[in-house]
Each structure stands twice: as C-alpha cells, then as structure tokens.
Amino acid sequence: MTRVNLLLLVAVLLTALYVVHTQYESRRIFVELENASAQGRKLETDNRTLQAEKRSQATPLRVDKLAKGKLQMLPATAAITQYVSVGKP
Amino acid sequence: MRRSIRYSSSPLLASRTPVWRSKFIVAAIALGFAGLATRAAHIQIFGNDFFQRQGEVRFVRTLELPASRGRILDRNGLILASSIPAQSIWAIPEDVVVSKAQLAELARLLDMPASVVEERLSNDDRTFVWLKRQVDESVAKQIAELDIKGLYQRKEYKRQYPDGEATAHVVGFANVENQGQEGMELTFNKELNGRAGSRRVIKDRQGRVIEDLREQVPPVEGKDLQLSIDSRVQFFAYQKLRDTVISFKAKAGSVVVLDAVTGEVLALANYPSYVPDKRVNLNGEQLRNRALTDTFEPGSTMKPITVAMALEAGRVTPQTTIETAPGRFTMGGFTISDTHNYGTLTVEGVIQKSSNVGALKIAQKMSPNEMWDTYTALGYGQKPQIQFPGAVTGRVRPWKTWRPIEQATMAYGYGLSASLFQMAHSYTAFAHDGRIIPLTMLKSTEPAVGVRVFSPENSHAIRRMLQMAAAPGGTGQLAQTVGYSVGGKSGTAHKQVGKGYASNKYRSWFTGIAPIDSPRIVVAVMIDEPSNGQYFGGIVAAPVFSETVQQTLRMMGLPPDVAVKPQIVTSPVEESF
Numbered sequence: 001m002t003r004v005n006l007l008l009l010v011a012v013l014l015t016a017l018y019v020v021h022t023q024y025e026s027r028r029i030f031v032e033l034e035n036a037s038a039q040g041r042k043l044e045t046d047n048r049t050l051q052a053e054k055r056s057q058a059t060p061l062r063v064d065k066l067a068k069g070k071l072q073m074l075p076a077t078a079a080i081t082q083y084v085s086v087g088k089p
Numbered sequence: 090m091r092r093s094i095r096y097s098s099s100p101l102l103a104s105r106t107p108v109w110r111s112k113f114i115v116a117a118i119a120l121g122f123a124g125l126a127t128r129a130a131h132i133q134i135f136g137n138d139f140f141q142r143q144g145e146v147r148f149v150r151t152l153e154l155p156a157s158r159g160r161i162l163d164r165n166g167l168i169l170a171s172s173i174p175a176q177s178i179w180a181i182p183e184d185v186v187v188s189k190a191q192l193a194e195l196a197r198l199l200d201m202p203a204s205v206v207e208e209r210l211s212n213d214d215r216t217f218v219w220l221k222r223q224v225d226e227s228v229a230k231q232i233a234e235l236d237i238k239g240l241y242q243r244k245e246y247k248r249q250y251p252d253g254e255a256t257a258h259v260v261g262f263a264n265v266e267n268q269g270q271e272g273m274e275l276t277f278n279k280e281l282n283g284r285a286g287s288r289r290v291i292k293d294r295q296g297r298v299i300e301d302l303r304e305q306v307p308p309v310e311g312k313d314l315q316l317s318i319d320s321r322v323q324f325f326a327y328q329k330l331r332d333t334v335i336s337f338k339a340k341a342g343s344v345v346v347l348d349a350v351t352g353e354v355l356a357l358a359n360y361p362s363y364v365p366d367k368r369v370n371l372n373g374e375q376l377r378n379r380a381l382t383d384t385f386e387p388g389s390t391m392k393p394i395t396v397a398m399a400l401e402a403g404r405v406t407p408q409t410t411i412e413t414a415p416g417r418f419t420m421g422g423f424t425i426s427d428t429h430n431y432g433t434l435t436v437e438g439v440i441q442k443s444s445n446v447g448a449l450k451i452a453q454k455m456s457p458n459e460m461w462d463t464y465t466a467l468g469y470g471q472k473p474q475i476q477f478p479g480a481v482t483g484r485v486r487p488w489k490t491w492r493p494i495e496q497a498t499m500a501y502g503y504g505l506s507a508s509l510f511q512m513a514h515s516y517t518a519f520a521h522d523g524r525i526i527p528l529t530m531l532k533s534t535e536p537a538v539g540v541r542v543f544s545p546e547n548s549h550a551i552r553r554m555l556q557m558a559a560a561p562g563g564t565g566q567l568a569q570t571v572g573y574s575v576g577g578k579s580g581t582a583h584k585q586v587g588k589g590y591a592s593n594k595y596r597s598w599f600t601g602i603a604p605i606d607s608p609r610i611v612v613a614v615m616i617d618e619p620s621n622g623q624y625f626g627g628i629v630a631a632p633v634f635s636e637t638v639q640q641t642l643r644m645m646g647l648p649p650d651v652a653v654k655p656q657i658v659t660s661p662v663e664e665s666f
Binding site: 026027030031034045048049051052055056059060061064075076077078079080081082083085 | 157167168171172173174249251252253255297298299300301320321324325328570571572573639640643648649653654655656
C-alpha cells in the first residue's frame with residue numbers, strides 16, 4: 001500500500017512539474033508571438049508611411065515644378081506628339 | 090465498560106476525565122471542518138461567478154484593437170489621403186519637472202510660444218493636458234530625448250493629403266479624432282473608419298500580455314475609397330484655374346471635368362483653396378466648394394438647351410431663319426438686346442453669335458410647360474444626385490408662375506439659377522447622344538446608362554452648333570485646342586447684388602464638350618469677378634477650358650481627331666511638311 005502511495009506521489013509531483021513547465025513554455029511562446037505580431041503591425045504602418053512619403057515626393061505639383069524648373073520641359077501637345085497606330089505600317 | 094480514560098500513571102494527573110468532553114471536542118472540530126467545507130463549496134460552486142469576476146478585474150485587461158482609417162485613392166490608385174502614425178504629447182502638470190532650457194527646446198520643437206507651453210504645464214488644477222496633438226514621429230523622438238518628467242506621448246494617427254490644395258475640396262479633411270469634416274472624408278466617413286475590435290488578455294505585474302483569453306473581436310479595417318478623380322487632370326485644372334484667377338484679378342473660380350461616357354467626375358477644383366494638412370485661419374471663402382454650392386444665372390449656357398428643346402419639339406430645324414434685327418426686342422416694358430445687330434440668323438447662327446433676341450424668339454415657339462419639363466429633366470432645380478455634402482439645388486420656379494417676359498429671359502439663362510456642376514451635368518445630355526447620365530465621384534468602368542432627353546440626331550446637331558460657337562466667327566474661339574475638336578458655349582453675366590445687377594461685377598464661364606464626334610469629356614469653367622478690364626467668358630474662361638481639354642484628352646490617350654500641323658523636328662534636313 002505504501003509503495004503504491006509513494007508511486008502516486010512521485011507521479012503527482014512529476015505531472016505537476018510538467019504542468020508548470022508547459023505553462024511557462026506556452027507563455028514564453030505567446031510573448032514571442034505577441035512581439036512578432038506587434039512587429040508585423042509596425043512594419044505594416046511603416047509600409048503605409050513610406051508609401052505616403054513616396055507619394056508626397058511624386059505629387060503632380062512637385063513633378064511639374066521640377067520638370068519645368070530644373071529640366072526645362074514643356075507640357076506636351078498633340079502638335080509635338082508622334083502618334084502611331086498598332087497594326088498599321 | 091470503563092466510563093473514563095486514564096491519561097497518566099501519575100497519581101497527580103489521575104483525575105478522571107469524563108468521556109463526553111473528548112466527544113465534544115471531536116464534534117466541535119468536525120463542525121469547524123464542516124463550516125470550512127461549506128464555505129469552500131460556497132466559494133467554489135455557488136459564489137463562483139463573483140469571485141471569478143473579482144479575479145479577472147485584478148489581472149484581465151480588455152485591449153482595444155484600433156481599426157485604421159481607409160485611404161482615399163484617385164482613379165489610378167494614387168494616394169489622395171492616408172493615415173500615418175503621429176505622436177500626441179500630453180502631460181500631468183503636477184508631475185512635470187522641467188528646466189528653463191528644456192522648456193525653450195520643447196517650445197521650439199512643438200513650434201509653440203514658450204509662454205503657452207509654460208502656462209499649460211503650470212496648470213496644476215488639471216491632471217491631464219494635451220500639449221500638442223499629432224506631432225511628426227521625428228519631432229516626437231527629439232521630445233522623448235529631452236526626457237522631461239511628467240511628459241508623455243500617445244500614438245495616434247493623422248491624415249496626410251499629398252496633393253494638398255489641388256484636391257482639397259474633393260477629398261475634404263478629417264479632424265484630429267479621425268472623423269471626416271468635409272468632402273469625401275465626410276460623405277464616406279463610416280466606410281473609411283471601419284470598426285475597432287477588442288481582445289481580452291491577462292497581463293503580468295509589469296504590464297506585459299502573457300495570455301490571450303481567446304475572446305477576440307477582430308477590428309473591421311476601414312475600406313479604401315477609390316475616387317473617379319484623376320489627380321493629374323485635377324492638378325492641371327487647378328493650376329490653370331489658379332493662374333487665370335490671379336492674372337485676371339478675379340475673386341474666385343471653379344472648374345469641373347466630367348467623363349461623358351461613364352459619368353465620372355474626373356476633376357473638380359476651386360480657387361481659392363486651402364492646404365488640408367495645415368488648417369489654421371481657414372475662412373469660408375477658402376472652404377467653399379463653389380462648383381457645387383454657388384448658384385448663379387447660367388446666362389448664354391442655356392441657349393443651346395433652348396434650341397435643343399425647340400428642335401426636339403419639331404418647332405425649328407438648324408437651318409430655320411430667325412429675324413434678330415434690329416438687335417433689340419421690347420416685351421412687357423423690358424428691352425432685350427444683343428451686343429450687335431446680327432440681322433437674319435439661322436438657328437445655328439443664334440448659337441454661334443449668342444443672340445439673346447434669337448434665343449427668346451425660339452423660346453416663344455415653346456410653352457412654359459415644355460420648357461420646365463426639359464429644365465427639370467436636365468437637372469435644373471433638382472438636387473444633384475452626387476455623393477457630396479452641401480450640393481445645392483438651384484432654382485427653377487414652377488412654370489405656372491412664369492410671366493411671358495420671364496419665359497423669354499429664361500431662354501438665354503436669366504431668371505433661373507444653377508451651380509456650375511449642374512451646368513456641366515446638363516451638357517452630358519449633348520455629349521451622351523441625348524441622354525443625361527448620372528454622375529459619380531467613385532471610379533466606375535461601366536458606361537453610364539442615361540435618361541433620354543433629346544434624340545441622338547438633335548444632340549448631334551447641337552454639338553455642331555457648339556463647335557461653330559467655339560470656332561472662328563463664334564464667341565468662344567479661344568477654346569480651340571491643338572488636335573482635338575471642341576464645342577462649347579461661353580457665358581458672361583452681371584452679378585446679382587441685392588435685388589439688382591451690379592454694373593461692374595461679372596461672372597464669366599465656359600461650358601463645352603470634346604471631341605465633337607464622339608465626346609469623351611464635358612468641361613465647365615467659371616471665373617468670378619474678373620477685374621482687370623476683361624470679363625467676357627470667351628476671353629477669360631475659354632483658355633482654361635482649352636488647356637484643360639487638351640491635357641485631359643491627351644492623358645486619356647486619345648489620338649487627335651483634327652489635323653495637326655506637327656511641330657516635331659526629327660532632323661533639320663528631313664522636314665516632311
């Protein structure tokens with residue numbers, strides 16, 4: 001009887017330790033997951049911010065100013081455009 | 090049976106203990122255990138909810154999962170409005186410890202007077218003050234580096250409008266709480282905002298999330314909104330409009346560009362405008378979306394409509410002659426006159442020369458009822474069916490109350506009012522082969538299905554007349570473009586001031602269609618109070634029309650439909666023309 005009890009006690013202790021370990025592991029992994037998803041969100045926001053930034057560097061206003069001022073370009077008209085048709089010689 | 094227990098052999102302790110005492114103790118202890126068991130059962134089973142809740146209050150937190158506000162895109166997917174993270178700086182005045190140098194630096198970074206910053210931070214009555222909301226990330230970083238005690242940052246999102254003042258009236262803006270206040274931001278506020286979600290988590294002592302309770306409501310992200318606006322056309326139109334308003338010393342101006350096939354609004358610009366990112370000291374003049382909110386008498390723009398309804402009713406043909414000599418017509422005590430005596434004109438000539446007398450004589454062949462029906466079918470006096478806040482109805486009085494003189498003046502656009510947007514809309518009937526099409530601010534690829542007002546032949550005839558009006562000999566010659574056939578009608582009107590007309594204040598506009606044979610766009614331009622001596626629509630507004638049409642059609646990739654004298658110099662010796 002005592003032997004069975006001792007065996008059960010050992011079993012209880014082992015499983016209890018295992019539960020603690022699993023709990024710890026799950027929390028550790030969960031924190032990792034949290035960090036990863038937070039980083040994912042951050043990267044997503046960064047992406048949006050950079051896209052907005054890229055766009056604000058390429059607004060028609062800025063392009064127009066640079067094209068006219070720096071590159072001495074003119075708005076194209078039909079008179080200075082060579083039109084070609086697909087399929088015709 | 091022994092009635093007592095001996096506990097010791099010592100004679101001193103040999104007094105006999107009655108058995109009931111030990112039984113009593115055992116019973117008392119048993120009762121105590123029973124009490125504990127009951128309490129345990131109460132806590133574990135019956136009162137469980139309460140204790141669970143109490144436990145949760147101590148470590149479970151509900152986190153909000155914010156939904157990001159959707160972007161506003163133009164028809165080609167370019168960003169017109171987007172949310173970017175920004176830090177808001179706040180403080181607990183009581184806790185703030187700041188040196189003079191830190192304060193000066195903080196004020197510089199926040200771009201605020203030091204006295205204002207100091208005043209806010211010294212307000213000890215309050216436990217929370219915003220110093221400045223939505224500061225750029227880079228500035229926020231520098232503020233954090235100052236390491237001021239009692240000063241905190243909170244992450245928020247702010248709206249950015251890359252196209253600035255060119256699209257301000259269309260896109261509108263959202264306030265610091267991310268709620269739309271104007272334009273598309275207001276109309277589609279709900280769709281753009283989405284819905285915040287939430288999740289329940291367990292946090293540890295240091296505030297870290299350590300467990301998810303799997304009670305999550307995912308956020309519904311705000312939808313991106315794709316407008317029909319083409320930001321290049323919009324920018325070009327705005328730029329031309331601004332230059333024109335400035336060079337003619339005008340008060341304001343508007344331009345509307347519509348796709349005559351799909352009914353999309355390609356551009357809608359007003360000047361003066363504002364920069365939606367920097368909304369300080371804004372006034373109504375800047376905020377007003379004049380193309381939709383200002384009504385005025387459409388003047389000569391109505392003449393093609395008068396002629397179209399007479400053609401439709403079979404009262405005239407394009408070649409019917411109308412006597413406009415001597416250039417004046419007296420009716421009910423009023424004299425209506427033309428700028429010149431044009432003598433006998435064909436119906437086409439009436440449009441080309443913009444004869445008031447001719448137009449009223451054509452209108453006299455119609456009944457007020459018929460005229461009213463056509464105006465209404467073309468959207469005059471009706472609220473435009475457009476997803477835009479504040480669009481006005483304009484005014485067309487019920488035909489039963491018209492006096493004959495009013496019917497006559499309406500023929501050339503006086504006695505009724507409309508916005509520039511309504512005028513442009515009514516011209517889609519000519520451009521879309523007699524059908525007036527519904528307009529939209531959102532991108533659509535399907536051709537619009539319109540309601541028939543005129544027959545295809547008659548709308549074609551009107552387009553020819555509009556082409557003549559914009560050709561040499563007409564009133565709108567400056568509307569001519571290189572490469573594309575255009576047609577349109579200029580208009581000039583004295584501005585209404587109080588009950589009468591101001592003799593020296595004008596409004597000039599031009600409404601037209603291009604290309605003539607298979608129209609793709611309708612463009613309307615209005616310039617308010619040009620005051621450097623020139624005020625005719627054909628001189629002030631037509632050039633804006635011309636340049637806008639030319640650039641728009643070119644950007645749409647449309648080949649020219651009229652012969653162009655090429656100015657391409659490939660090689661000096663190989664000149665081919």
